[in-house]
Amino acid sequence: MSSLASSRPNVTISDDMIPAGFRFASAPIGIKASGKPDLTLVVADGRVAAAGVYTTNLIHAASIDWNRAAPIEQGMRGLVINSGNANACTGVRGEQDNARMAALAGASVGDDPQSFFVMSTGVIGHFLPMGKLESGIPSVAKSLSAGAVAFEAAARGIMTTDQFMKVAFRSLETASGTVRIAAMAKGAGMIGPKMATMLAVVTTDAALGSAELHRALKVAADASFNCISVEGHMSTSDALVCFASGKVTLTDSEKAAFQEALTEACIELAKLIPTDGEGAKHLVAIEVAGAASDDDARTIAEAIANSPLVKTAITGNDPNWGRIVSAAGYAGPAFDPRQVALELCGQTIFHDGQPTEFDAAALSQTMSSSAEVSVVLSVGSGPGRARHWTSDLTVDYVTFNSDYTT
Amino acid sequence: MSSLASSRPNVTISDDMIPAGFRFASAPIGIKASGKPDLTLVVADGRVAAAGVYTTNLIHAASIDWNRAAPIEQGMRGLVINSGNANACTGVRGEQDNARMAALAGASVGDDPQSFFVMSTGVIGHFLPMGKLESGIPSVAKSLSAGAVAFEAAARGIMTTDQFMKVAFRSLETASGTVRIAAMAKGAGMIGPKMATMLAVVTTDAALGSAELHRALKVAADASFNCISVEGHMSTSDALVCFASGKVTLTDSEKAAFQEALTEACIELAKLIPTDGEGAKHLVAIEVAGAASDDDARTIAEAIANSPLVKTAITGNDPNWGRIVSAAGYAGPAFDPRQVALELCGQTIFHDGQPTEFDAAALSQTMSSSAEVSVVLSVGSGPGRARHWTSDLTVDYVTFNSDYTT
Numbered sequence: 001m002s003s004l005a006s007s008r009p010n011v012t013i014s015d016d017m018i019p020a021g022f023r024f025a026s027a028p029i030g031i032k033a034s035g036k037p038d039l040t041l042v043v044a045d046g047r048v049a050a051a052g053v054y055t056t057n058l059i060h061a062a063s064i065d066w067n068r069a070a071p072i073e074q075g076m077r078g079l080v081i082n083s084g085n086a087n088a089c090t091g092v093r094g095e096q097d098n099a100r101m102a103a104l105a106g107a108s109v110g111d112d113p114q115s116f117f118v119m120s121t122g123v124i125g126h127f128l129p130m131g132k133l134e135s136g137i138p139s140v141a142k143s144l145s146a147g148a149v150a151f152e153a154a155a156r157g158i159m160t161t162d163q164f165m166k167v168a169f170r171s172l173e174t175a176s177g178t179v180r181i182a183a184m185a186k187g188a189g190m191i192g193p194k195m196a197t198m199l200a201v202v203t204t205d206a207a208l209g210s211a212e213l214h215r216a217l218k219v220a221a222d223a224s225f226n227c228i229s230v231e232g233h234m235s236t237s238d239a240l241v242c243f244a245s246g247k248v249t250l251t252d253s254e255k256a257a258f259q260e261a262l263t264e265a266c267i268e269l270a271k272l273i274p275t276d277g278e279g280a281k282h283l284v285a286i287e288v289a290g291a292a293s294d295d296d297a298r299t300i301a302e303a304i305a306n307s308p309l310v311k312t313a314i315t316g317n318d319p320n321w322g323r324i325v326s327a328a329g330y331a332g333p334a335f336d337p338r339q340v341a342l343e344l345c346g347q348t349i350f351h352d353g354q355p356t357e358f359d360a361a362a363l364s365q366t367m368s369s370s371a372e373v374s375v376v377l378s379v380g381s382g383p384g385r386a387r388h389w390t391s392d393l394t395v396d397y398v399t400f401n402s403d404y405t406t
Numbered sequence: 407m408s409s410l411a412s413s414r415p416n417v418t419i420s421d422d423m424i425p426a427g428f429r430f431a432s433a434p435i436g437i438k439a440s441g442k443p444d445l446t447l448v449v450a451d452g453r454v455a456a457a458g459v460y461t462t463n464l465i466h467a468a469s470i471d472w473n474r475a476a477p478i479e480q481g482m483r484g485l486v487i488n489s490g491n492a493n494a495c496t497g498v499r500g501e502q503d504n505a506r507m508a509a510l511a512g513a514s515v516g517d518d519p520q521s522f523f524v525m526s527t528g529v530i531g532h533f534l535p536m537g538k539l540e541s542g543i544p545s546v547a548k549s550l551s552a553g554a555v556a557f558e559a560a561a562r563g564i565m566t567t568d569q570f571m572k573v574a575f576r577s578l579e580t581a582s583g584t585v586r587i588a589a590m591a592k593g594a595g596m597i598g599p600k601m602a603t604m605l606a607v608v609t610t611d612a613a614l615g616s617a618e619l620h621r622a623l624k625v626a627a628d629a630s631f632n633c634i635s636v637e638g639h640m641s642t643s644d645a646l647v648c649f650a651s652g653k654v655t656l657t658d659s660e661k662a663a664f665q666e667a668l669t670e671a672c673i674e675l676a677k678l679i680p681t682d683g684e685g686a687k688h689l690v691a692i693e694v695a696g697a698a699s700d701d702d703a704r705t706i707a708e709a710i711a712n713s714p715l716v717k718t719a720i721t722g723n724d725p726n727w728g729r730i731v732s733a734a735g736y737a738g739p740a741f742d743p744r745q746v747a748l749e750l751c752g753q754t755i756f757h758d759g760q761p762t763e764f765d766a767a768a769l770s771q772t773m774s775s776s777a778e779v780s781v782v783l784s785v786g787s788g789p790g791r792a793r794h795w796t797s798d799l800t801v802d803y804v805t806f807n808s809d810y811t812t
Contacts, residue, residue, distance in 0.1 A: 055736075056736070057732060057735040057736045058736070058740070058741065058743055059731050059732045059734065059743050088732075089728065089756075089759065089760055090760065091758075123728075124732070125727070125761045231714040232712075232713070232714070233713045233716075233729070233732070233733060233736075234735075234736035236732050236735065306638075306712075307637070307638070307639045308638070308639065308799070308803075308807070309637060309639040309807060310639075312803075312804050312807035312808040313807070313808065315808040316809055322494075322495065322529075322530040322531050322642075323639070325465050325495065326463060326494075326530070326639070326640070326641070327639060328464075328465065329463040329464040329466065329640075329642065330461075330462070330464070330639075334464070335464065337464055350495075353495065353497060354495055354497045354531070355495065393714070393804055394804060395801045395804045395808075398718055398721065398801045398804050399801060401714070401715060401719070401722070402722030402724075402800070402801075403722055
């Protein structure tokens with residue numbers, strides 16, 4: 001459907017990109033009618049430090065409550081993920097089914113139910129097919145293995161409407177050896193701001209306590225998954241979890257480098273989500289600068305990102321400064337319209353509150369040939385900055401989200 | 407383009423529906439390339455009480471600043487409106503052009519520049535063709551006349567992408583005679599919440615001071631124009647003004663009835679805007695009840711109205727409760743998900759936090775045959791209520807807003 005998504009290059013994953021101390025497995029167990037993989041396990045060799053950030057939607061999946069209540073201070077063993085069914089809006093029975101999934105995953109590796117996070121993604125309002133999970137989880141656990149092939153199988157197993165696998169890797173040389181970060185995510189629709197993310201899993205062999213891992217993950221999520229959107233509709237199931245197997249000890253300065261690598265990996269991964277946005281023809285990279293605060297800049301960036309008029313103008317390769325600056329104008333934060341300047345694909349098209357003279361046909365041609373369209377808006381001389389990545393809004397998005405029942 | 411808009415019945419306007427004390431005129435003066443009417447005058451027989459509410463967008467047209475600064479306490483004489491050019495983001499020259507429009511309108515009836523409001527609607531970022539206005543305004547003023555034909559000409563003259571004329575009328579019998587309200591509006595895109603309205607003009611022959619007229623207009627706008635959206639993008643030019651010619655004196659109880667009539671007329675007029683929403687197939691009427699406050703209910707209703715996933719589901723006639731309740735869940739206000747209930751086209755499809763058993767195919771058929779789809783969401787037992795009207799999101803909307811340059 002999307003030329004943007006199909007232009008995504010293949011990724012080759014090698015064993016040395018995968019952190020030590022983890023095994024992965026994924027297989028079809030019959031939840032998806034398509035027969036595609038729908039049950040995935042990520043398991044550490046023993047209890048490890050872990051952290052998670054989750055959707056702030058009041059209407060959310062049973063798994064979100066379960067993960068929030070996880071006894072992280074005792075260490076976590078792993079994560080069981082099913083795709084094809086979100087187990088959301090399923091009441092008490094949904095909570096029981098979720099707990100049973102964790103128990104099956106725990107038992108499959110000889111650990112407690114509480115040592116497993118759970119993620120469920122797919123349609124909401126339907127009960128999980130527990131018969132399939134009762135036999136499927138122990139069966140998939142038998143194929144758990146370390147390394148690149150198993151990691152890739154897991155990354156593919158969590159996909160739903162995604163058109164391509166979403167992974168990101170970083171490595172860091174330290175005095176105690178190499179630290180690796182290997183991360184995977186899924187998501188192409190129901191992607192909105194104020195969220196934690198869609199589903200994403202980060203594994204690393206760094207040695208960090210759960211509390212410091214949580215702080216690092218929060219910093220990374222705020223700069224990445226919390227800065228993306230497709231249509232601005234926050235999911236019921238967004239969850240990002242991170243496991244640190246503790247193989248490599250970090251000095252304080254190495255921890256700072258680890259934070260940077262973790263944030264970069266999360267940004268790379270997060271940007272893949274709107275790149276695969278339903279029907280998307282362009283990834284739109286929005287930068288707002290000169291606001292009174294970072295929060296103000298973020299609010300303005302989100303207003304631009306969520307405007308259907310901005311998104312359709314970019315779909316149509318129209319350098320429509322009016323739609324962009326007027327979206328900033330209603331975002332809420334105060335600024336002086338006479339100080340507004342706008343760059344589109346690197347060209348200044350609005351300055352001192354008025355449009356500049358520019359070659360609209362040439363700029364439209366540049367937009368047309370760019371997979372990523374950059375929007376850089378300055379609203380004054382304040383210190384506030386923010387970045388946001390979104391997809392454009394196409395006929396294919398509307399068709400995909402209105403014609404699916406027919 | 408829209409079957410919803412084309413199903414709108416014709417309105418027959420008669421002289422006795424038009425308040426005494428006003429004259430109207432509209433004609434093409436060459437601002438629009440199409441040759442359609444683009445210059446409209448609404449003029450009271452003398453200075454009258456007037457009130458206005460305007461867009462809260464920081465990026466706004468020169469006319470908005472002019473109207474906000476109008477010396478309403480001295481009484482206002484009328485309003486000059488051009489379509490085809492919004493005179494927004496045009497800097498100091500735009501402000502000068504706007505003042506000149508007011509001066510030309512004032513001079514054409516022997517009054518001061520400051521006695522005229524100005525509205526400009528159309529593309530933004532272009533200078534007004536002042537040569538055409540210099541000769542056009544005095545020329546159009548010569549055809550000012552009272553009654554239905556002139557009123558209808560004015561209502562048609564302010565249209566831009568509108569597919570049909572938007573008018574609403576009310577009358578009220580009082581001890582001193584009949585009070586009439588005649589109102590007109592334009593708008594089909596760039597319609598967002600937190601706005602005043604698109605362009606709308608209300609005339610009445612009631613005798614009310616400017617201050618009480620402003621209070622009444624604010625109450626009416628908050629229940630009508632501030633409760634509609636098409637795509638949620640707030641315009642740079644939204645303005646609603648009201649003139650009261652003072653022919654009929656009202657008692658206190660008649661003033662309450664006048665408020666009710668004014669609010670009803672504004673609601674009727676406001677609903678016509680999303681009915682004519684670009685590409686719209688359904689008008690979506692959203693009611694939220696049981697929230698902690700009216701503000702909370704309004705925030706939830708707006709989140710539902712602005713979700714592209716909700717809008718595309720309604721386009722596709724899908725009773726997709728999940729998209730609706732999850733939009734409520736991320737809106738912000740706190741509520742207990744277990745108390746949520748949802749009616750769609752009068753049928754309960756979600757209750758106690760879970761979907762009910764319902765015939766989805768039959769309900770989809772009902773949606774398909776309904777021009778107006780009602781969404782009634784209860785989020786608890788609080789006193790907060792709100793209503794919001796929006797359009798669905800269709801392939802035609804995206805085509806219209808992305809392919810316009812090609």
